[in-house]
Amino acid sequence: MANAILAVILPSRGALSAASYELLGAGRVLADALKQPLLAAVIGGNAATLAADIASRGVDRVLVVEHPSLSNFTEEAYANAAAAAAKISGASRVILPSTVVGRAVAARLAVLLKAGLATDVTEILPSGAIRRGCYGGNLIAEVEFKTGIAVLTVAPMTFPRTEPKGSPAPLEAVSFDPGTAKSECLSFKAEESREIDLGAAEKVVSGGFGLGGPEGFKLLFNFAHALGAAVGASRRAVDSGWIAYRHQVGLTGRTVRPKLYVAVGISGQIQHLAGMSSSSTIVAINTDKDCPLMQMASISVQGEYAELLPLITDEIKRRKGHTAAA
Template sequence: MSILVIAEHDNHELKPVTLNTLAAAEALGDEVTLLVAGQGCQAVAEAASHIPAVTKVLLADSADYQHQLAESLADLVVQIGAQFGHILFAATTTGKNVAPRVAALLDVNQISDIVAVEGSDTFRRPIYAGNAIATVQSEDAIKVITVRGTGFDAVAAQGGSAPVEALSAGPGFELSRHVEDKLAESDRPDLTAASVVISGGRGMGNGDNFQLLDAIADKLGAAVGASRAAVDAGFVPNDMQVGQTGKIVAPQLYIAVGISGAIQHLAGMKDSKVIVAINKDEDAPIFQVADYGLVGDLFEALPQLEAEL
Protein backbone atom coordinates (compact mmCIF):
# COMPACT_ATOMS: atom_id res chain seq x y z
CA MET A 1 0.00 0.00 0.00
CA SER A 2 1.17 3.55 -0.65
CA ILE A 3 2.59 6.00 1.88
CA LEU A 4 1.16 9.24 3.22
CA VAL A 5 3.57 11.87 4.56
CA ILE A 6 2.25 14.89 6.47
CA ALA A 7 4.10 18.04 5.40
CA GLU A 8 5.58 20.39 7.99
CA HIS A 9 5.13 24.01 6.92
CA ASP A 10 4.16 27.50 8.09
CA ASN A 11 1.65 28.17 5.28
CA HIS A 12 4.44 29.89 3.34
CA GLU A 13 7.38 27.50 3.15
CA LEU A 14 7.95 23.79 3.46
CA LYS A 15 10.04 22.96 6.54
CA PRO A 16 13.36 21.18 5.79
CA VAL A 17 12.47 18.30 8.13
CA THR A 18 9.82 17.24 5.61
CA LEU A 19 12.63 16.26 3.24
CA ASN A 20 14.12 14.02 5.93
CA THR A 21 10.74 12.44 6.57
CA LEU A 22 10.37 11.79 2.84
CA ALA A 23 13.72 9.96 2.92
CA ALA A 24 12.21 7.52 5.42
CA ALA A 25 9.16 7.16 3.16
CA GLU A 26 11.42 6.50 0.16
CA ALA A 27 13.14 3.71 2.09
CA LEU A 28 9.77 1.95 2.34
CA GLY A 29 9.87 1.60 -1.43
CA ASP A 30 6.33 2.58 -2.41
CA GLU A 31 4.51 5.54 -3.93
CA VAL A 32 4.58 8.59 -1.67
CA THR A 33 1.72 11.06 -1.28
CA LEU A 34 2.39 14.31 0.56
CA LEU A 35 -0.43 16.04 2.44
CA VAL A 36 -0.23 19.83 2.72
CA ALA A 37 -2.92 21.11 5.10
CA GLY A 38 -3.15 24.78 5.97
CA GLN A 39 -4.61 28.08 4.81
CA GLY A 40 -3.22 30.08 1.92
CA CYS A 41 -0.61 27.37 1.41
CA GLN A 42 -0.80 26.92 -2.36
CA ALA A 43 2.86 27.94 -2.66
CA VAL A 44 3.83 25.17 -0.25
CA ALA A 45 1.98 22.60 -2.34
CA GLU A 46 3.64 23.85 -5.53
CA ALA A 47 7.08 23.62 -3.93
CA ALA A 48 6.25 20.12 -2.69
CA SER A 49 5.25 19.04 -6.19
CA HIS A 50 8.84 19.59 -7.35
CA ILE A 51 10.26 17.01 -4.90
CA PRO A 52 11.25 13.90 -6.90
CA ALA A 53 10.38 11.57 -4.01
CA VAL A 54 6.74 12.70 -4.09
CA THR A 55 4.26 10.96 -6.41
CA LYS A 56 1.26 13.15 -5.60
CA VAL A 57 0.46 16.18 -3.44
CA LEU A 58 -2.84 16.51 -1.62
CA LEU A 59 -3.75 20.10 -0.78
CA ALA A 60 -6.29 20.87 1.95
CA ASP A 61 -6.53 24.66 1.98
CA SER A 62 -8.99 25.81 4.62
CA ALA A 63 -9.27 28.04 7.67
CA ASP A 64 -9.79 24.84 9.68
CA TYR A 65 -6.12 23.97 9.14
CA GLN A 66 -4.54 27.40 9.37
CA HIS A 67 -2.85 26.63 12.70
CA GLN A 68 -2.67 22.85 12.21
CA LEU A 69 -4.49 22.07 15.44
CA ALA A 70 -4.16 18.41 16.30
CA GLU A 71 -7.91 17.83 16.50
CA SER A 72 -8.77 19.16 13.04
CA LEU A 73 -5.67 17.86 11.27
CA ALA A 74 -5.99 14.39 12.81
CA ASP A 75 -9.59 14.11 11.65
CA LEU A 76 -8.50 14.98 8.10
CA VAL A 77 -5.67 12.44 8.14
CA VAL A 78 -7.98 9.71 9.43
CA GLN A 79 -10.55 10.60 6.78
CA ILE A 80 -8.09 9.92 3.95
CA GLY A 81 -5.70 7.55 5.73
CA ALA A 82 -7.55 4.27 5.19
CA GLN A 83 -6.14 3.96 1.66
CA PHE A 84 -2.53 4.10 2.88
CA GLY A 85 -0.37 1.45 4.50
CA HIS A 86 1.94 3.95 6.24
CA ILE A 87 1.30 7.43 7.61
CA LEU A 88 4.47 9.35 8.43
CA PHE A 89 4.98 12.48 10.52
CA ALA A 90 8.18 14.28 11.43
CA ALA A 91 9.02 13.82 15.11
CA THR A 92 8.54 17.53 15.79
CA THR A 93 6.20 19.38 18.12
CA THR A 94 3.44 19.25 15.51
CA GLY A 95 4.07 15.64 14.54
CA LYS A 96 4.18 14.46 18.14
CA ASN A 97 0.93 16.34 18.76
CA VAL A 98 -1.03 14.92 15.83
CA ALA A 99 0.31 11.39 15.33
CA PRO A 100 -0.89 9.89 18.64
CA ARG A 101 -4.39 11.14 17.98
CA VAL A 102 -4.36 9.67 14.48
CA ALA A 103 -3.15 6.32 15.81
CA ALA A 104 -5.85 6.28 18.49
CA LEU A 105 -8.62 7.13 16.02
CA LEU A 106 -7.40 4.38 13.67
CA ASP A 107 -7.07 1.99 16.63
CA VAL A 108 -3.44 1.12 15.84
CA ASN A 109 -0.14 1.41 17.65
CA GLN A 110 2.11 4.39 17.03
CA ILE A 111 5.75 3.72 16.13
CA SER A 112 7.74 6.65 17.49
CA ASP A 113 10.96 8.37 16.53
CA ILE A 114 12.34 5.90 13.98
CA VAL A 115 15.92 6.32 12.75
CA ALA A 116 16.05 3.48 10.21
CA VAL A 117 13.72 1.41 8.03
CA GLU A 118 14.47 -2.33 8.03
CA GLY A 119 11.37 -3.33 6.02
CA SER A 120 7.78 -2.37 5.40
CA ASP A 121 6.84 -3.50 8.93
CA THR A 122 10.18 -3.29 10.76
CA PHE A 123 11.90 -0.18 12.07
CA ARG A 124 14.70 0.91 14.38
CA ARG A 125 14.26 3.52 17.10
CA PRO A 126 16.40 4.78 20.00
CA ILE A 127 15.42 3.88 23.58
CA TYR A 128 16.90 4.66 27.00
CA ALA A 129 17.87 8.18 25.91
CA GLY A 130 19.63 6.80 22.85
CA ASN A 131 21.82 4.33 24.75
CA ALA A 132 20.19 1.43 22.92
CA ILE A 133 18.47 0.93 19.57
CA ALA A 134 15.32 -1.19 19.51
CA THR A 135 14.12 -3.02 16.40
CA VAL A 136 10.33 -2.99 16.38
CA GLN A 137 7.89 -4.84 14.12
CA SER A 138 4.25 -3.93 13.60
CA GLU A 139 1.43 -6.11 12.30
CA ASP A 140 -1.06 -3.23 12.11
CA ALA A 141 -2.69 -2.73 8.73
CA ILE A 142 -1.90 1.00 8.89
CA LYS A 143 1.38 2.02 10.49
CA VAL A 144 1.44 5.48 12.06
CA ILE A 145 5.06 6.58 12.41
CA THR A 146 7.03 9.59 13.61
CA VAL A 147 10.45 10.04 11.99
CA ARG A 148 13.51 11.50 13.69
CA GLY A 149 14.80 13.92 11.08
CA THR A 150 18.44 13.58 12.11
CA GLY A 151 18.28 9.85 11.33
CA PHE A 152 17.76 10.36 7.58
CA ASP A 153 19.51 12.45 4.94
CA ALA A 154 17.18 14.90 3.23
CA VAL A 155 15.91 14.03 -0.24
CA ALA A 156 16.35 16.41 -3.17
CA ALA A 157 13.94 19.33 -3.21
CA GLN A 158 13.94 19.91 -6.98
CA GLY A 159 13.52 17.82 -10.09
CA GLY A 160 10.04 16.34 -9.72
CA SER A 161 6.67 17.14 -11.23
CA ALA A 162 3.99 15.59 -9.05
CA PRO A 163 0.35 16.57 -9.61
CA VAL A 164 -1.46 18.62 -6.96
CA GLU A 165 -4.95 17.45 -6.01
CA ALA A 166 -7.26 19.69 -3.98
CA LEU A 167 -9.16 18.24 -1.02
CA SER A 168 -12.26 19.59 0.63
CA ALA A 169 -12.04 20.38 4.33
CA GLY A 170 -13.32 17.83 6.79
CA PRO A 171 -15.89 18.60 9.47
CA GLY A 172 -14.78 21.35 11.84
CA PHE A 173 -13.77 20.47 15.40
CA GLU A 174 -15.62 22.82 17.73
CA LEU A 175 -14.20 21.74 21.10
CA SER A 176 -10.86 23.48 20.60
CA ARG A 177 -9.80 26.70 18.95
CA HIS A 178 -6.65 28.69 18.34
CA VAL A 179 -6.33 31.73 20.59
CA GLU A 180 -3.00 33.39 19.76
CA ASP A 181 0.61 32.86 18.77
CA LYS A 182 3.52 34.19 20.79
CA LEU A 183 6.61 33.89 18.63
CA ALA A 184 10.16 34.77 19.62
CA GLU A 185 11.68 36.85 16.84
CA SER A 186 15.31 36.13 16.00
CA ASP A 187 17.67 36.83 13.13
CA ARG A 188 19.49 33.57 13.88
CA PRO A 189 18.67 30.28 12.14
CA ASP A 190 16.16 27.88 13.67
CA LEU A 191 17.76 25.60 16.25
CA THR A 192 16.76 22.36 14.53
CA ALA A 193 17.87 23.55 11.07
CA ALA A 194 21.11 25.40 11.90
CA SER A 195 24.42 24.06 10.59
CA VAL A 196 26.20 25.44 13.67
CA VAL A 197 24.83 25.37 17.22
CA ILE A 198 26.43 26.72 20.38
CA SER A 199 24.78 25.70 23.65
CA GLY A 200 25.27 26.69 27.27
CA GLY A 201 24.66 24.73 30.44
CA ARG A 202 24.49 25.27 34.17
CA GLY A 203 28.12 26.35 34.06
CA MET A 204 27.05 29.63 32.43
CA GLY A 205 26.03 30.76 35.92
CA ASN A 206 23.05 32.91 34.90
CA GLY A 207 21.02 34.04 31.93
CA ASP A 208 22.97 37.24 31.40
CA ASN A 209 26.12 35.25 30.69
CA PHE A 210 24.45 33.73 27.64
CA GLN A 211 25.37 37.00 25.94
CA LEU A 212 28.85 35.50 25.65
CA LEU A 213 27.35 32.78 23.45
CA ASP A 214 25.28 35.30 21.50
CA ALA A 215 28.40 37.20 20.44
CA ILE A 216 30.05 34.04 19.12
CA ALA A 217 26.81 32.84 17.49
CA ASP A 218 26.53 36.12 15.58
CA LYS A 219 30.00 35.63 14.11
CA LEU A 220 29.43 31.98 13.23
CA GLY A 221 25.86 32.38 11.96
CA ALA A 222 24.90 29.87 14.64
CA ALA A 223 21.79 29.09 16.65
CA VAL A 224 21.97 29.23 20.44
CA GLY A 225 20.75 26.33 22.55
CA ALA A 226 20.84 25.26 26.17
CA SER A 227 20.88 22.19 28.36
CA ARG A 228 17.89 21.19 30.45
CA ALA A 229 19.78 22.23 33.58
CA ALA A 230 20.11 25.78 32.23
CA VAL A 231 16.44 25.89 31.29
CA ASP A 232 15.31 24.47 34.65
CA ALA A 233 17.47 27.07 36.41
CA GLY A 234 15.58 29.80 34.56
CA PHE A 235 18.58 31.05 32.59
CA VAL A 236 16.81 30.82 29.22
CA PRO A 237 13.35 29.87 27.85
CA ASN A 238 12.54 26.21 27.22
CA ASP A 239 12.33 26.63 23.44
CA MET A 240 16.15 26.73 23.52
CA GLN A 241 16.46 23.33 25.18
CA VAL A 242 18.47 20.65 23.39
CA GLY A 243 18.02 17.09 24.59
CA GLN A 244 15.71 14.15 24.92
CA THR A 245 12.88 16.31 26.26
CA GLY A 246 13.88 19.28 24.11
CA LYS A 247 14.96 19.60 20.50
CA ILE A 248 16.96 17.00 18.61
CA VAL A 249 19.76 18.60 16.57
CA ALA A 250 22.51 17.27 14.31
CA PRO A 251 24.43 20.30 12.98
CA GLN A 252 27.78 20.25 11.22
CA LEU A 253 29.31 21.84 14.34
CA TYR A 254 28.01 21.66 17.92
CA ILE A 255 29.76 23.67 20.64
CA ALA A 256 28.84 22.68 24.21
CA VAL A 257 29.84 25.28 26.80
CA GLY A 258 29.57 24.58 30.52
CA ILE A 259 27.52 21.45 29.83
CA SER A 260 28.41 18.35 31.84
CA GLY A 261 26.97 15.94 29.27
CA ALA A 262 24.11 14.17 31.04
CA ILE A 263 22.45 11.37 29.07
CA GLN A 264 19.36 13.53 28.58
CA HIS A 265 21.39 16.17 26.74
CA LEU A 266 23.55 13.77 24.75
CA ALA A 267 20.42 12.15 23.31
CA GLY A 268 19.61 15.43 21.59
CA MET A 269 22.97 16.29 20.01
CA LYS A 270 25.31 13.31 19.78
CA ASP A 271 24.60 12.86 16.04
CA SER A 272 26.30 16.21 15.36
CA LYS A 273 29.11 15.90 12.82
CA VAL A 274 31.73 17.69 14.96
CA ILE A 275 31.34 18.26 18.70
CA VAL A 276 33.45 20.76 20.64
CA ALA A 277 33.24 20.86 24.46
CA ILE A 278 34.42 23.59 26.82
CA ASN A 279 34.25 22.65 30.50
CA LYS A 280 36.44 23.19 33.54
CA ASP A 281 35.78 19.64 34.77
CA GLU A 282 38.11 17.32 32.88
CA ASP A 283 35.99 14.33 33.97
CA ALA A 284 32.76 15.72 32.52
CA PRO A 285 30.93 13.07 30.42
CA ILE A 286 30.65 15.52 27.52
CA PHE A 287 34.33 14.89 26.72
CA GLN A 288 33.55 11.24 25.98
CA VAL A 289 31.56 12.22 22.88
CA ALA A 290 33.47 15.39 21.95
CA ASP A 291 35.76 15.46 18.93
CA TYR A 292 37.60 18.40 20.46
CA GLY A 293 37.71 19.33 24.13
CA LEU A 294 39.02 22.30 26.05
CA VAL A 295 39.43 22.01 29.81
CA GLY A 296 39.26 25.52 31.15
CA ASP A 297 37.23 28.41 32.51
CA LEU A 298 34.53 29.29 29.96
CA PHE A 299 34.61 32.93 31.07
CA GLU A 300 38.19 33.11 29.86
CA ALA A 301 37.83 30.84 26.85
CA LEU A 302 34.76 32.45 25.27
CA PRO A 303 36.17 36.00 25.02
CA GLN A 304 39.36 34.56 23.53
CA LEU A 305 37.35 32.54 21.00
CA GLU A 306 35.32 35.59 20.04
CA ALA A 307 38.46 37.63 19.58
CA GLU A 308 39.97 34.98 17.28
CA LEU A 309 36.80 34.86 15.19
Protein backbone atom coordinates in the same frame (compact mmCIF):
# COMPACT_ATOMS: atom_id res chain seq x y z
CA MET B 1 -6.18 -3.73 1.81
CA ALA B 2 -3.93 -0.88 2.81
CA ASN B 3 -1.18 -0.35 0.26
CA ALA B 4 0.40 3.10 0.25
CA ILE B 5 2.77 5.25 2.26
CA LEU B 6 1.32 8.64 3.15
CA ALA B 7 3.62 11.52 4.12
CA VAL B 8 1.66 14.20 5.98
CA ILE B 9 3.05 17.63 5.12
CA LEU B 10 2.42 20.14 7.91
CA PRO B 11 3.30 23.64 6.67
CA SER B 12 4.66 26.05 9.25
CA ARG B 13 2.72 29.33 9.15
CA GLY B 14 1.69 28.61 5.57
CA ALA B 15 5.17 27.69 4.28
CA LEU B 16 7.01 24.43 3.64
CA SER B 17 10.03 23.65 5.79
CA ALA B 18 13.12 21.45 5.45
CA ALA B 19 11.30 18.90 7.65
CA SER B 20 8.78 18.39 4.81
CA TYR B 21 11.53 17.43 2.36
CA GLU B 22 13.21 15.12 4.91
CA LEU B 23 9.83 13.48 5.45
CA LEU B 24 9.55 12.77 1.72
CA GLY B 25 13.08 11.30 1.86
CA ALA B 26 11.99 8.92 4.63
CA GLY B 27 8.77 8.17 2.76
CA ARG B 28 10.72 7.16 -0.34
CA VAL B 29 12.86 4.70 1.69
CA LEU B 30 9.73 3.20 3.27
CA ALA B 31 7.85 3.05 -0.04
CA ASP B 32 10.75 1.26 -1.74
CA ALA B 33 11.09 -1.17 1.22
CA LEU B 34 7.39 -2.10 1.20
CA LYS B 35 7.03 -1.74 -2.60
CA GLN B 36 4.10 0.62 -2.18
CA PRO B 37 3.43 4.00 -3.81
CA LEU B 38 4.42 7.18 -1.96
CA LEU B 39 1.62 9.70 -1.48
CA ALA B 40 1.79 13.07 0.22
CA ALA B 41 -1.06 14.94 1.93
CA VAL B 42 -0.57 18.69 2.15
CA ILE B 43 -2.70 20.19 4.93
CA GLY B 44 -3.45 23.86 5.49
CA GLY B 45 -5.39 26.98 4.64
CA ASN B 46 -3.24 27.43 1.50
CA ALA B 47 -2.42 23.76 0.83
CA ALA B 48 -3.15 24.03 -2.92
CA THR B 49 -0.44 26.66 -3.45
CA LEU B 50 2.16 24.47 -1.69
CA ALA B 51 1.15 21.20 -3.33
CA ALA B 52 2.97 21.85 -6.62
CA ASP B 53 6.34 21.98 -4.84
CA ILE B 54 5.65 18.67 -3.08
CA ALA B 55 4.37 17.11 -6.33
CA SER B 56 7.73 17.77 -8.00
CA ARG B 57 9.74 15.77 -5.43
CA GLY B 58 9.38 12.14 -6.45
CA VAL B 59 5.96 11.31 -4.98
CA ASP B 60 3.31 9.34 -6.87
CA ARG B 61 0.26 11.42 -5.91
CA VAL B 62 -0.49 14.46 -3.78
CA LEU B 63 -3.68 14.84 -1.73
CA VAL B 64 -4.61 18.45 -1.02
CA VAL B 65 -6.57 19.07 2.18
CA GLU B 66 -7.35 22.78 2.09
CA HIS B 67 -9.92 24.47 4.31
CA PRO B 68 -10.14 27.90 6.03
CA SER B 69 -10.31 26.12 9.41
CA LEU B 70 -6.77 24.82 8.74
CA SER B 71 -5.23 28.29 8.31
CA ASN B 72 -4.15 28.29 11.95
CA PHE B 73 -2.81 25.12 13.54
CA THR B 74 -4.82 23.18 16.08
CA GLU B 75 -4.01 19.58 16.93
CA GLU B 76 -7.64 18.58 16.63
CA ALA B 77 -8.31 20.00 13.14
CA TYR B 78 -4.98 18.88 11.69
CA ALA B 79 -5.35 15.34 13.09
CA ASN B 80 -8.88 15.14 11.62
CA ALA B 81 -7.59 16.41 8.25
CA ALA B 82 -4.71 13.90 8.27
CA ALA B 83 -7.15 11.10 9.17
CA ALA B 84 -9.39 12.07 6.22
CA ALA B 85 -6.41 11.88 3.87
CA ALA B 86 -5.21 8.59 5.38
CA LYS B 87 -8.62 6.98 4.87
CA ILE B 88 -8.85 8.12 1.23
CA SER B 89 -5.30 7.02 0.46
CA GLY B 90 -5.67 3.53 1.91
CA ALA B 91 -2.31 4.02 3.60
CA SER B 92 -0.53 1.23 5.46
CA ARG B 93 1.93 3.72 6.97
CA VAL B 94 1.31 7.39 7.73
CA ILE B 95 4.47 9.37 8.45
CA LEU B 96 4.93 12.80 10.02
CA PRO B 97 7.98 14.81 11.09
CA SER B 98 9.14 14.50 14.72
CA THR B 99 8.56 18.19 15.32
CA VAL B 100 6.48 19.46 18.25
CA VAL B 101 3.54 19.81 15.87
CA GLY B 102 4.17 16.49 14.11
CA ARG B 103 4.32 14.53 17.35
CA ALA B 104 1.14 16.15 18.66
CA VAL B 105 -0.77 15.34 15.48
CA ALA B 106 0.66 11.79 15.32
CA ALA B 107 -0.65 10.84 18.75
CA ARG B 108 -4.20 11.97 17.94
CA LEU B 109 -4.03 10.49 14.46
CA ALA B 110 -3.01 7.07 15.78
CA VAL B 111 -6.07 7.09 18.04
CA LEU B 112 -8.39 8.18 15.21
CA LEU B 113 -7.06 5.46 12.89
CA LYS B 114 -6.70 2.80 15.61
CA ALA B 115 -3.12 2.53 14.38
CA GLY B 116 0.18 1.44 15.90
CA LEU B 117 2.52 4.36 16.67
CA ALA B 118 6.29 4.71 16.67
CA THR B 119 7.95 8.08 17.28
CA ASP B 120 11.41 9.41 16.44
CA VAL B 121 12.19 6.76 13.83
CA THR B 122 15.86 6.85 12.85
CA GLU B 123 16.10 3.86 10.54
CA ILE B 124 13.83 1.97 8.14
CA LEU B 125 14.77 -1.65 7.50
CA PRO B 126 14.24 -3.47 4.17
CA SER B 127 11.42 -5.47 5.83
CA GLY B 128 9.61 -2.22 6.64
CA ALA B 129 10.34 -2.62 10.37
CA ILE B 130 11.83 0.49 11.97
CA ARG B 131 14.44 1.37 14.54
CA ARG B 132 14.20 4.10 17.14
CA GLY B 133 16.30 5.11 20.12
CA CYS B 134 14.87 4.64 23.58
CA TYR B 135 16.03 5.20 27.17
CA GLY B 136 17.83 8.36 26.12
CA GLY B 137 19.52 6.68 23.18
CA ASN B 138 20.98 3.92 25.38
CA LEU B 139 19.00 1.25 23.56
CA ILE B 140 17.86 0.91 19.97
CA ALA B 141 14.43 -0.67 19.66
CA GLU B 142 13.40 -2.53 16.51
CA VAL B 143 9.66 -2.20 15.99
CA GLU B 144 7.30 -4.26 13.82
CA PHE B 145 3.63 -3.37 13.57
CA LYS B 146 0.77 -5.78 14.19
CA THR B 147 -1.86 -3.25 13.09
CA GLY B 148 -2.77 -2.96 9.40
CA ILE B 149 -2.00 0.75 9.58
CA ALA B 150 0.77 2.46 11.54
CA VAL B 151 1.67 6.08 12.27
CA LEU B 152 5.37 7.01 12.43
CA THR B 153 7.20 10.21 13.24
CA VAL B 154 10.58 10.62 11.61
CA ALA B 155 13.56 11.97 13.59
CA PRO B 156 14.94 15.28 12.27
CA MET B 157 18.16 15.39 10.23
CA THR B 158 18.07 11.62 9.70
CA PHE B 159 16.81 11.09 6.16
CA PRO B 160 17.97 12.92 3.00
CA ARG B 161 15.88 15.83 1.74
CA THR B 162 14.26 15.21 -1.63
CA GLU B 163 15.05 17.51 -4.53
CA PRO B 164 12.71 18.42 -7.41
CA LYS B 165 12.99 15.81 -10.17
CA GLY B 166 11.01 14.35 -13.06
CA SER B 167 7.48 15.28 -13.99
CA PRO B 168 5.12 16.42 -11.24
CA ALA B 169 2.73 13.96 -9.61
CA PRO B 170 -1.04 14.45 -10.02
CA LEU B 171 -2.91 16.48 -7.40
CA GLU B 172 -6.21 15.40 -5.86
CA ALA B 173 -8.39 17.60 -3.66
CA VAL B 174 -9.73 15.93 -0.51
CA SER B 175 -12.98 17.34 0.84
CA PHE B 176 -12.69 18.08 4.52
CA ASP B 177 -15.50 18.76 6.96
CA PRO B 178 -14.12 20.31 10.17
CA GLY B 179 -17.35 19.41 12.01
CA THR B 180 -17.86 20.94 15.42
CA ALA B 181 -14.35 21.53 16.71
CA LYS B 182 -13.75 21.54 20.45
CA SER B 183 -10.74 23.82 20.04
CA GLU B 184 -10.07 26.92 17.97
CA CYS B 185 -7.05 29.14 17.41
CA LEU B 186 -8.17 32.71 18.14
CA SER B 187 -4.90 34.47 17.26
CA PHE B 188 -1.25 33.80 16.64
CA LYS B 189 1.62 36.01 17.70
CA ALA B 190 4.98 35.11 16.23
CA GLU B 191 8.00 35.33 18.45
CA GLU B 192 10.28 38.10 17.29
CA SER B 193 13.69 36.59 16.99
CA ARG B 194 16.76 37.09 14.87
CA GLU B 195 18.30 33.89 16.20
CA ILE B 196 19.52 31.15 13.90
CA ASP B 197 17.17 28.14 13.99
CA LEU B 198 18.72 25.32 16.06
CA GLY B 199 17.31 22.51 13.98
CA ALA B 200 18.82 23.73 10.71
CA ALA B 201 22.09 25.22 12.06
CA GLU B 202 25.47 23.98 10.85
CA LYS B 203 27.13 25.37 13.98
CA VAL B 204 25.64 25.17 17.49
CA VAL B 205 27.07 26.62 20.70
CA SER B 206 25.37 25.28 23.84
CA GLY B 207 25.64 26.35 27.45
CA GLY B 208 24.98 24.39 30.63
CA PHE B 209 24.72 24.76 34.38
CA GLY B 210 28.46 25.47 34.49
CA LEU B 211 27.73 28.97 33.10
CA GLY B 212 26.41 29.82 36.56
CA GLY B 213 23.58 32.17 35.50
CA PRO B 214 22.14 34.47 32.81
CA GLU B 215 25.34 36.56 32.77
CA GLY B 216 27.26 33.53 31.58
CA PHE B 217 24.78 33.13 28.73
CA LYS B 218 25.51 36.70 27.59
CA LEU B 219 29.12 35.62 26.97
CA LEU B 220 27.82 32.51 25.20
CA PHE B 221 25.53 34.58 22.91
CA ASN B 222 28.46 36.90 22.04
CA PHE B 223 30.54 33.85 21.16
CA ALA B 224 27.68 32.38 19.07
CA HIS B 225 27.14 35.66 17.17
CA ALA B 226 30.85 35.92 16.36
CA LEU B 227 30.89 32.33 15.13
CA GLY B 228 27.55 32.57 13.28
CA ALA B 229 26.15 29.73 15.39
CA ALA B 230 22.75 28.91 16.88
CA VAL B 231 22.49 28.79 20.67
CA GLY B 232 21.54 25.63 22.54
CA ALA B 233 21.36 24.76 26.21
CA SER B 234 21.18 21.89 28.66
CA ARG B 235 17.98 21.19 30.50
CA ARG B 236 19.53 22.18 33.82
CA ALA B 237 20.25 25.66 32.44
CA VAL B 238 16.71 25.87 31.01
CA ASP B 239 15.13 24.63 34.24
CA SER B 240 17.14 27.26 36.12
CA GLY B 241 15.38 29.93 34.03
CA TRP B 242 18.59 31.22 32.41
CA ILE B 243 17.45 30.58 28.83
CA ALA B 244 14.16 29.71 27.10
CA TYR B 245 13.08 26.11 26.56
CA ARG B 246 13.21 26.47 22.77
CA HIS B 247 17.02 26.32 23.11
CA GLN B 248 17.06 22.99 24.97
CA VAL B 249 19.01 20.21 23.29
CA GLY B 250 18.45 16.60 24.25
CA LEU B 251 15.94 13.91 24.93
CA THR B 252 13.18 16.31 25.93
CA GLY B 253 14.44 19.16 23.74
CA ARG B 254 15.67 19.52 20.16
CA THR B 255 17.78 17.04 18.24
CA VAL B 256 20.63 18.71 16.38
CA ARG B 257 23.22 17.35 13.99
CA PRO B 258 25.47 20.30 13.13
CA LYS B 259 28.94 20.16 11.62
CA LEU B 260 30.25 21.82 14.80
CA TYR B 261 28.79 21.51 18.32
CA VAL B 262 30.48 23.44 21.12
CA ALA B 263 29.33 22.47 24.65
CA VAL B 264 30.29 24.97 27.33
CA GLY B 265 29.83 24.03 31.01
CA ILE B 266 27.78 20.93 30.13
CA SER B 267 28.66 17.64 31.84
CA GLY B 268 27.20 15.40 29.12
CA GLN B 269 24.50 13.33 30.79
CA ILE B 270 22.92 10.73 28.54
CA GLN B 271 19.74 12.79 28.06
CA HIS B 272 21.79 15.68 26.65
CA LEU B 273 23.92 13.41 24.46
CA ALA B 274 20.70 11.96 22.98
CA GLY B 275 20.14 15.29 21.22
CA MET B 276 23.62 16.07 19.89
CA SER B 277 25.91 13.04 19.77
CA SER B 278 25.56 12.75 15.97
CA SER B 279 27.24 16.15 15.46
CA SER B 280 30.29 15.88 13.18
CA THR B 281 32.81 17.68 15.41
CA ILE B 282 32.17 18.16 19.13
CA VAL B 283 34.16 20.65 21.20
CA ALA B 284 33.78 20.66 25.00
CA ILE B 285 34.85 23.51 27.29
CA ASN B 286 34.71 22.46 30.93
CA THR B 287 36.67 22.67 34.18
CA ASP B 288 36.26 18.91 34.71
CA LYS B 289 38.40 16.95 32.28
CA ASP B 290 36.76 13.68 33.36
CA CYS B 291 33.10 14.57 32.69
CA PRO B 292 31.38 12.52 29.94
CA LEU B 293 31.29 15.34 27.37
CA MET B 294 35.02 16.06 27.75
CA GLN B 295 35.66 12.32 27.34
CA MET B 296 33.60 11.93 24.16
CA ALA B 297 34.44 15.29 22.48
CA SER B 298 36.65 15.52 19.40
CA ILE B 299 38.41 18.49 21.07
CA SER B 300 38.37 19.00 24.87
CA VAL B 301 39.41 22.33 26.36
CA GLN B 302 39.85 22.31 30.13
CA GLY B 303 39.30 25.69 31.73
CA GLU B 304 37.01 28.39 33.13
CA TYR B 305 34.46 29.42 30.55
CA ALA B 306 34.50 33.07 31.74
CA GLU B 307 38.19 33.32 30.85
CA LEU B 308 38.08 31.30 27.64
CA LEU B 309 34.91 32.56 25.89
CA PRO B 310 35.94 36.26 25.61
CA LEU B 311 39.38 35.23 24.32
CA ILE B 312 37.92 32.86 21.71
CA THR B 313 35.23 35.39 20.71
CA ASP B 314 37.79 38.17 20.18
CA GLU B 315 40.03 35.85 18.18
CA ILE B 316 37.14 34.84 15.90
CA LYS B 317 36.26 38.50 15.33
CA ARG B 318 39.91 39.34 14.65
CA ARG B 319 40.18 36.56 12.07
CA LYS B 320 36.93 37.66 10.47
CA GLY B 321 38.40 41.14 10.15
CA HIS B 322 36.35 42.85 12.87
CA THR B 323 37.80 44.83 15.75
CA ALA B 324 37.28 43.35 19.23
CA ALA B 325 34.78 46.11 20.00
CA ALA B 326 32.72 45.48 16.85
